[in-house]
Amino acid sequence: MLEVDAVIARRLQSDVALINQIAGYIVHAGGKRMRPKLVLLFANALGFEGAQRFELAAVVEFIHTATLLHDDVVDESSLRRGKQTANALFGNAASVLVGDFLYSRAFQMMVSANRMRVLEVLAEATNIIAEGEVLQLMNMHDPDISVESYLRVIRFKTAKLFEASARLGAVLADSSPEIEEACAGYGRAMGTAFQLIDDVLDYEGDSHALGKNVGDDLREGKTTLPLLIAMERGTEEQRLLIRHAIEHGELERLSEIVEIVRATGALEATRDAARAEAQLAKDCLQLLPANMWRESLLEFAAQSVDRSF
Secondary structure: OHHHHHHHHHHHOOOOHHHHHHHHHHHOOOOOOHHHHHHHHHHHHOOOOOOHHHHHHHHHHHHHHHHHHHHHHHHOOOEEOOEEOHHHHHOHHHHHHHHHHHHHHHHHHHHHOOOHHHHHHHHHHHHHHHHHHHHHHHHOOOOOOOHHHHHHHHHHHHHHHHHHHHHHHHHHOOOOHHHHHHHHHHHHHHHHHHHHHHHHHHHHOOHHHHOOOOOHHHHOOOOOHHHHHHHHHOOHHHHHHHHHHHHHOOOOOHHHHHHHHHHOOHHHHHHHHHHHHHHHHHHHHHHOOOOHHHHHHHHHHHHHHOOOO
16 A cells, blocks of 8 residues: 555646645545555455556545545535545635546556556446436435435445456456456445445444544435435334435434434444445455455455444
């Protein structure tokens, strides 16, 4: 990861001072770097030790960072990773444009890899991520979306880049299509589990630990699985309260809604769904050679659901 950070620092450089300032601010704001870690873990697990893995790990981090810049503008977020969001600090226009810079820099780096399969994987991923963002926008303030629609947004918006990151490790190692699909399956399930836990923490965590404001999902009108389960299991009065809050993005009765979500067992049910996804991820690793990197991937899957931030 030190090698990846060095690539990130080098590739972020621009002749435009504001780009350096904003891109550096968001990239170095303390993210978990989960997607680049997947590129490295799978490349190592499959025996690829070339420097190209550092470049592609940086590429997926740039793509992820670009989506964060755009998401925070769309969601009107003010806090991420415990710091002011770039849009709150520098304004919406600058955030969107620097997000575009990160996307285009990522594509420059992809081309330099000189592998058509790398381009195919990342071009498809960025396109599906954009579709997921639009799907989520369409679902805002809608308490009647189905669990299937909610999961589709996760698969597109969050899990797709996890999937692509894992797949890239296999591509670099010139693995068989069967191995490549197993790696992709791990990433897809891991990304889904990760987002499910994020949705739990929006009602279970605290702002300091999370690095964002508790209740942000509700304020933004996002109908996540904890709310869907709480509406299904709660009384009619509880269901109506949650519906009204989703439709209007109201936080005035957030404490009551959190209590309903907890009392109905919605948080534990969502954690169970995340654990099931993590198990799917682990199952995908059976085709990989037994080594320390595969063990790390098994541990990675476990950590994705047993976390508080």
